[in-house]
Amino acid sequence: MHYICPVCNTENKSELTFNITEYICKSCSKLIDVNRSSSQKVIKKPTENVVLEVGQKGIIENVQYTVVAIIVRKYGSDIFWREYFLKDYKNNDAFLSESDGHWIFLKSIHSEDVKKEQNDRIAVLNTKNYRWYETTPCSVDSATGFFEDKLSFKLATYKEYVNGTEMISQEQSGNTNHYFFGKHISKFIIKKSFGISQMPNYSGIGIVQPYYLDVKQAMNILSITGLLICLLQLYVSYSRTNDIVFEEAIKFEDVKSKEMISKSFTLSGGSAPLKIEAHSDVDNSWANFQLSLVNEKTNEITYASKDIEEYHGYEDGESWSEGKKSADFNICGVTSGKYHFAISAEKDGSVIIPLDNLKSPDSRVEISRDKTGMINVTETGLGNITTFSDAKALEKDTSSIAKLTRESFGHQKLDSLINAEAINLSTTPINNSVTIKATWLPVSFWNFAIILITMIIFFSIIYWGRYLFNVSKWKNSSNSPYPQSS
Template identity: 60%
Template structure:
């Protein structure tokens, strides 16, 4: 169909064949009355955030539509929204309404199918109730395209009823009243349907905008997930065998500068921590044990190392101690299978020291004392001067100093060590008791409920967050309504 504007002689054409009452010339913006072929009014061209063009085609829900008209409506002095008139190949009408980047797809419905309830605050359509959101007065600000009915530029009343992502829109202009059923449509769906490069960005929350996720579906998924997790945990607990799987005493001499391979042991049931306890007779000393847990099926190895330390003493009149002769650690999440340990261990070597001893010469002039560190102190009892020697041999070598000459004169060829040992009754002792081994014990622990409870609590928290997030979202959606079911402080 094509029409020649009687004023500017511009050809205006549209593909769908339907009865047209008037059209807006795309060149001069005059509204042309088709039967009379005369201009009735000049209107503004739609420009504010208009993204579709008259004649443009797009497919929504499998139906191809052609844009036949565009109308921009105005509320107050600053609020605008766009209405795109669509026509399918069978001549049926549909509408796309866009406001602040939010899109609604509408169809005309029979007024007889809409029932008003509660003094007009509720509209019932197909057994579903829609709550009155707002009544808006508006006028046509701009228009273009082809129209079956003449455009009414007087004030029109839009009364909107909302239920979730669907709405009933009542348009009353003069004595005429029309009802529309609309539902939210994603802007990405509109973009794909009409192959548009850019669309208006979202501002605020649309009156039929859905929550970001389907809360009911998400909670159902979370519930099923929690049930599956519980069943898996029940299976794992029911099939687990908790047992001491390894125990051995390892001598440090056997693993000096090398590693020991333990006997194999079998773990059966669900994955669980492998608890290892290591103990050694440390006393003011330390020991270290290194374990490699080897999975014999795939030769994967996990290493762990632990220090065993215990120290004690007496200081400032008080005794103190720190550390322990027993330490433990876990290999987490060990799967069932056949394993063995690669063991290495080392210790602090025991310190050797001489037992203290004292000897006084027969004439009482010299005092010889051996300290714990092995040094020998010689004291002149007359002058009270003391000289330290590393050992008895150094004393024998000193024949130059006055003290050395006095020692040689007093003791002659006597063995200083023998004199001291006679009083000490022992040559040497260890500074600390000697620990010769480390004991290693491994037990496959009961299945941990910690992670299980953590996951369940996370799922519950996520479900609550979705539930209350949706409530907050709905409150925000109804904030601008004078008929909101919510109270605002």
């Protein structure tokens, strides 16, 4: 279609063929009545934030549309929004409405398809309820393009009904009512469809703007993920076949300057901590053991070392103690496989066992040793007591009492004799071993619980965020379903 402006003789053309009543000359901006071929008035050109042009083509929902007209509407003194009139190749109408960077794609619907309820506060379309948002009076601020109907400059009223990302818009001008069904459309789709380089920036929340996340889809994903985690946890828990995998008392003498290699054991099921418990009868002394867990398939070695120590005494009229005779720790994240232990151990070699009244075979002397290792030699006939620092000092001493002692015991090695006799006569258990027990613990439910709790918290944040989003969306409505702060 070609139209020559009767005012400035500029050619105005459109590739589409539809009945045009009026058009606005692209050159002189006069509103031209096609039938009369005369100018009605000068119309202000749309400029601010107008990103499409008359004649521009774009594809929306797999249909190619052409922009045939643009109207900028005005509410009050400073609120504007833009309406783009579209037609497809069959001359079917569609519309794009943009306000504050938020876009709505609309199509005409029949008025009889819309039912009103609750004093026009609810509009029903295809059994779906739409809540009245607001009624907005507006006027035409600027326009351009081709129009099937006469362009009305009277005050028009828009009444919007909203349900999520969809809306019903009722346009009333005089006694005429037009209804439109609209839904949110992403500005990125508009940008790509029409090849636009710059788009209006977002401001606030659009009337049918969707929440940033699909809460229903997020709930489905989290529910399925939680179910899979639960099933996996159950499988890992019930596939376990081991409990105590190693328990043995290891003599210090057997691992002196060498390692003991344990029998192999197999762990089956999911990874879990391996708890190591050790006990040794330390008494004012210490013991230490070194343990290596060897994976026989990968040769991976996990090394650990632990001290066991216990001390007690009596000082300033009070008893004291510290340490204990046992120790335990975990080797975390042990996976299934075949393993063995390499173990070595040692103890405090300075432990002294007290000895009382060791008599010589001829009863001429008695020997006693206290916990500090001091040796008391008593000459039984005279009752004289002589003290030596230890048994070795007694053996080397040249005094008469030392010679008498060596003669009375038949020149035996006194150090060995005293130690052996102390062990035989002692009622205190002698610490000669360390008992080590390894237990593969049940699969921990702690990490499992943390994941589920995190998922619940995440969903709660999403859900609460959507609520706050909707409260903000409806804050400009006089019919908000949410409580508004005063």
